[in-house]
Amino acid sequence: MSITIQIQISYDYDRFNHIIGNRKLNQKKVAKITKDIEEGLNLVPYYAILVFAENEDFPVIDGQHRLEVSKIIKFPVFYIVANHFNLKQIASLYSLKEKLTQKYFLRTYINVGS
Numbered sequence: 001m002s003i004t005i006q007i008q009i010s011y012d013y014d015r016f017n018h019i020i021g022n023r024k025l026n027q028k029k030v031a032k033i034t035k036d037i038e039e040g041l042n043l044v045p046y047y048a049i050l051v052f053a054e055n056e057d058f059p060v061i062d063g064q065h066r067l068e069v070s071k072i073i074k075f076p077v078f079y080i081v082a083n084h085f086n087l088k089q090i091a092s093l094y095s096l097k098e099k100l101t102q103k104y105f106l107r108t109y110i111n112v113g114s
Contacts, residue, residue, distance in 0.1 A: 009076045017059050044070060047063070047078075049062060050080050
């Protein structure tokens with residue numbers, strides 16, 4: 001199977017919607033991402049949000065916090081339209097994500113030498 005992925009850009013924040021039943025926005029996470037950007041660490045363009053292609057509402061599969069930050073700072077939304085996802089696959093996507101531990105960050109900083 002061949003899948004073409006194209007990152008798109010939009011300033012039309014209202015075109016994106018949250019999936020009913022998805023976790024609520026964590027305002028601390030939104031504030032942390034916003035602060036990182038204000039301090040020069042803007043990774044938003046490198047982590048496009050993932051949206052369903054089922055209709056023009058573009059429900060957000062992954063990236064609701066990055067979407068919220070983009071709205072706040074008036075930054076474009078970088079997004080990928082997922083044509084090949086269903087709800088079961090989305091659940092699998094979430095289960096693959098793991099919270100990074102302090103041990104991971106410590107090891108990274110030791111290896112980088114910072």
